[in-house]
Amino acid sequence: NRIVWLNGNYLPADEAKLSIFDRGFLFADGIYEVTAVVDGKLVDSALHMARLERSARELGLRLPITTKAIEEIEHGLIERNGLQEGLVYLQLTRGAEERNFLFGEELEPTLLLLTQPKVLVDVAAAKTGIAVKTLADLRWARRDIKSVSLLPQVLAKRDAKAEGCDEAWMTEDGHVTEGASSTAYIITHDGKIVSPANSQRTLPGCTRQALVQLAGESGLILEQRRFTVEEALAAAEAFITSASTFVMPVTSIDGKPVGGGKPGPVVTRLREIYVDHARKSAS
Numbered sequence: 001n002r003i004v005w006l007n008g009n010y011l012p013a014d015e016a017k018l019s020i021f022d023r024g025f026l027f028a029d030g031i032y033e034v035t036a037v038v039d040g041k042l043v044d045s046a047l048h049m050a051r052l053e054r055s056a057r058e059l060g061l062r063l064p065i066t067t068k069a070i071e072e073i074e075h076g077l078i079e080r081n082g083l084q085e086g087l088v089y090l091q092l093t094r095g096a097e098e099r100n101f102l103f104g105e106e107l108e109p110t111l112l113l114l115t116q117p118k119v120l121v122d123v124a125a126a127k128t129g130i131a132v133k134t135l136a137d138l139r140w141a142r143r144d145i146k147s148v149s150l151l152p153q154v155l156a157k158r159d160a161k162a163e164g165c166d167e168a169w170m171t172e173d174g175h176v177t178e179g180a181s182s183t184a185y186i187i188t189h190d191g192k193i194v195s196p197a198n199s200q201r202t203l204p205g206c207t208r209q210a211l212v213q214l215a216g217e218s219g220l221i222l223e224q225r226r227f228t229v230e231e232a233l234a235a236a237e238a239f240i241t242s243a244s245t246f247v248m249p250v251t252s253i254d255g256k257p258v259g260g261g262k263p264g265p266v267v268t269r270l271r272e273i274y275v276d277h278a279r280k281s282a283s
């Protein structure tokens with residue numbers, strides 16, 4: 001039985017109970033984070049904690065404990081569940097009260113943490129690449145906040161899967177914003193990495209932030225700009241990043257091959273660089 005952490009207590013998952021009045025449930029009034037675990041340690045945790053604090057601040061949510069205490073609980077869960085490789089999921093909601101759009105100021109926030117085992121490093125898809133489907137980005141205008149309001153992404157992933165695709169690339173004004181749960185990139189024929197600059201249109205990826213730094217150290221150039229679906233189809237390579245996929249080649253878009261339909265040299269190198277970083281810097 002998996003151990004989770006809810007509002008101050010470690011307990012078996014099936015004993016963790018929440019109020020039907022929780023605003024996370026009634027209004028999606030909450031935020032989340034997903035952090036990778038390799039070798040029983042947290043990957044890029046400082047980046048995830050910084051983004052958590054930012055999301056909370058933007059919505060006026062109160063973090064009931066410090067990010068240092070959160071990291072201690074995450075380590076506690078990793079140990080109690082014997083997790084070697086996988087994810088830690090964190091959700092913070094504004095708390096529970098009688099249903100009302102307006103929220104009370106004295107609410108006790110709900111904080112939930114749980115672990116999920118998942119193979120991250122030795123995944124078959126990294127060798128073949130994944131297929132993506134493009135569709136309209138139907139989300140709100142503050143996508144920089146990691147809100148639990150994920151219905152557009154839930155539907156996008158369903159539609160992608162219906163066409164045999166592993167991820168959805170969402171588009172706006174003819175340009176790719178990002179994946180349903182990942183950051184989107186292409187590599188140009190002269191070897192430059194292209195990914196949209198951080199703005200309110202996309203979630204600032206923690207994996208992106210770490211990878212940009214690592215790529216720079218390896219002499220690779222990142223061009224921060226939008227790209228169209230046509231440009232992606234004509235690109236040398238394409239890929240996504242996220243805490244749950246690390247760096248993952250994209251080898252087909254809307255059923256058409258990208259980069260010859262096989263993972264190319266740049267994305268293969270970037271994945272190696274990131275996995276190496278994850279292993280060495282996990283804490």
Ligand code: PLP
Nearest residue numbers: 181182183203205206207242243
């Ligand atoms: N963009 C969206 C919409 C996401 O949901 C995610 C992660 O779930 C990402 C990008 C990638 O962010 P990170 O690298 O921090 O996991």
